[in-house]
Amino acid sequence: MAHLNEPASELMKKLERLGYGSWFQDHVDTEKLADHEIARVVAVHKDMYVVTKGGEDISAEITGKLMYASDSAVDLPTTGDWVYVDFPGNDNRAIIHDVADRKTVIKRKKSGKTSDYQLIAANIDVAFIVQAADLDSNLSRLERYLVMINENNIKPVILLSKCDLKSKQEVNEIIEGIATVASQEMVLPFSNKDGMNIDTIKGLLFYGQTYCLLGSSGVGKTTLLNNIIGSARFKTQPVREQDNKGRHTTTRRELIQLDNGAMIVDTPGMRELGNISVDFGIEETFTDIVELSLQCKYRNCRHETEKECALLAALNEGELSEKRYQNYLKMVKESKFNEMSNHGKRKKDKNIGKLIKSAIKKKDR
Numbered sequence: 001m002a003h004l005n006e007p008a009s010e011l012m013k014k015l016e017r018l019g020y021g022s023w024f025q026d027h028v029d030t031e032k033l034a035d036h037e038i039a040r041v042v043a044v045h046k047d048m049y050v051v052t053k054g055g056e057d058i059s060a061e062i063t064g065k066l067m068y069a070s071d072s073a074v075d076l077p078t079t080g081d082w083v084y085v086d087f088p089g090n091d092n093r094a095i096i097h098d099v100a101d102r103k104t105v106i107k108r109k110k111s112g113k114t115s116d117y118q119l120i121a122a123n124i125d126v127a128f129i130v131q132a133a134d135l136d137s138n139l140s141r142l143e144r145y146l147v148m149i150n151e152n153n154i155k156p157v158i159l160l161s162k163c164d165l166k167s168k169q170e171v172n173e174i175i176e177g178i179a180t181v182a183s184q185e186m187v188l189p190f191s192n193k194d195g196m197n198i199d200t201i202k203g204l205l206f207y208g209q210t211y212c213l214l215g216s217s218g219v220g221k222t223t224l225l226n227n228i229i230g231s232a233r234f235k236t237q238p239v240r241e242q243d244n245k246g247r248h249t250t251t252r253r254e255l256i257q258l259d260n261g262a263m264i265v266d267t268p269g270m271r272e273l274g275n276i277s278v279d280f281g282i283e284e285t286f287t288d289i290v291e292l293s294l295q296c297k298y299r300n301c302r303h304e305t306e307k308e309c310a311l312l313a314a315l316n317e318g319e320l321s322e323k324r325y326q327n328y329l330k331m332v333k334e335s336k337f338n339e340m341s342n343h344g345k346r347k348k349d350k351n352i353g354k355l356i357k358s359a360i361k362k363k364d365r
Contacts (some may be wrong), residue, residue: 011053011054013054014053014054014055015038015040015053015054016208017054017207017208017257017261018040018052018053018054018257018263019040019123019208019209019210019263020038020040020082021208023103024082024100024101024103024123027100027101027103028082028100028101029084029098029100029101032084032097032098032100033084035084036084036085036086036097036098037053037084037085037086037087038053038082038083038084038085038100039051039052039053039058039060039082039083039085039094040052040053040080040081040082040083040255041060041077041078041079041080041081041082041083041096041122041255042057042079042254042255043057043079043253043254043255044077044078044079044253047061048061049061049062049077049094049096051083051085051094051096058087058092058093058094059092059093059094060083060085060093060094060095060096061094061095061096062076062077062095062096063095063096063097065097066096066097066098072117073110073117073118073119074105074107074117074119075099076099076119077096077099078105078119078120078121078122078253079120079121079122079253079254079255079265080121080122080123080124080210080212080255080265081099081100081102081122081123082099082100082123083096083097083098083099083100084096084097084098084099084100085097102122102123103122103123104122104123104124104125104152104153104154105119105121105122105123105124105152106119106120106121106122106124106127106148106149106152106154106212106214107119107120107148108120108148109338120212120214120253120267121212121253121255121265121267123210124154124210124211124212124265125154125155125209125210125211126154126155126156126157126204126209126210126211126212127145127149127154127155127156127157127211127212127214128157128158128159128201128211128212128213128214129142129145129146129149129156129157129158129159129214129215130159130161130213130214130215130219130220130221130224131158131159131160131161131178131215131219132160132161132162132215132216132218132219132220133160133161133162133163133165133166133170133171133174133189134162134165134166139177139178139180139181139323139324140323140327141216142158142178142181142182143181143285143286143324143327143331144327144331145214145215146181146182146185146281146284146285147278147281147282147284147285147331148278148281149214149281150280150281150284150285151278151280151281151284152281156182156185157185157186157188157204158178158182158185158186158187158188159188159189159190159201159224160174160175160178160187160188160189160190161190161191161192161219161220161224162191162192162193162219162220163189163190163191163196164191164193164194164196171189175187175189180321180324181285181324188200188201190224192220192223192224192227195227198224198227198228201224201228202228205228205258205260205262205264206260206261206262207260207261207262208261208262209262209263210255210262210263210264210265211262211263211264211265212264212265212266212267213225213264213265213266213267214267217268221266221267222266225256225264225266228258228264229256229258253265253266253267253268254266278331278335279335282328282331282332282335286324286328288320289311289320289324289325289328292310292311292314292320293310293311294310295310296308296309296310296311297309303325303329304329311325
């Protein structure tokens with residue numbers, strides 16, 4: 001519902017500029033909207049949230065009910081989410097009651113041994129995967145990003161940074177290598193240093209659409225964002241000389257609205273890219289291998305030692321890359337293992353929750 005001091009039509013214009021298009025309007029919970037307002041999460045830092053309705057950014061917190069009713073991090077707000085909120089007082093503080101339906105979400109397995117998810121961003125239309133040309137592009141890591149993105153039907157665009165450090169021939173060779181694992185995706189070389197193709201990247205950003213920058217630390221995501229904005233708004237750090245690895249510059253995921261009405265999320269560099277329950281993402285990323293596997297003699301072929309396995313035959317004949325084959329098997333096994341672990345964790349958490357509720361009831365008798 002609109003704020004009493006602002007006409008509904010003006011508020012809707014602001015929300016639409018934030019990306020509140022027809023899909024979200026069709027999927028909104030009208031009963032919740034009758035009791036609360038709708039706003040977009042523009043930043044998350046640990047348990048702190050920042051939301052906006054198209055005007056000032058407002059600090060927000062979630063209700064205890066939302067926090068304790070959540071079985072997983074997936075149930076909590078993340079950057080890019082639309083949320084049902086109340087604004088007690090003079091719009092200088094917000095209370096988040098629930099998360100609206102998501103059109104898309106980018107998530108990964110949390111770092112370490114835990115089997116829960118970590119949300120990266122929600123309601124993303126296009127994901128820019130930034131790979132550094134001076135590192136000759138890690139194709140296995142690129143495949144992991146593609147699985148993460150393809151799982152939710154988000155359009156991937158591969159941006160090859162630091163191309164000023166390579167000759168034109170070397171850049172073309174890197175692009176040809178990328179084509180072996182992402183033949184259908186746009187690959188655009190650019191340079192933050194000399195400005196090559198920066199204007200082309202800006203031309204890919206459209207009003208009302210939400211984008212995000214993904215990539216390892218030190219590949220130039222934050223510098224690219226500064227170049228897109230046209231000012232050094234965000235801090236950058238040089239790559240360490242001793243190991244050529246990047247240092248974290250971005251420490252939180254923040255949704256930035258550009259002058260042309262597009263929105264973009266910069267994300268911290270990710271060292272680990274574990275996946276959970278990404279069967280569709282794997283199929284979309286490894287379509288050649290999936291199609292080849294249909295020729296295997298056995299439907300439950302594990303593609304490891306079985307006779308008349310089409311993948312093993314393609315490997316022997318040099319038609320399938322050993323590295324791509326190994327990465328495919330690794331991600332399939334990893335996804336299934338993490339899915340089983342996550343299912344077991346959630347079942348255990350629910351059982352503990354039931355025990356606590358039962359104990360509280362007995363105490364109240």
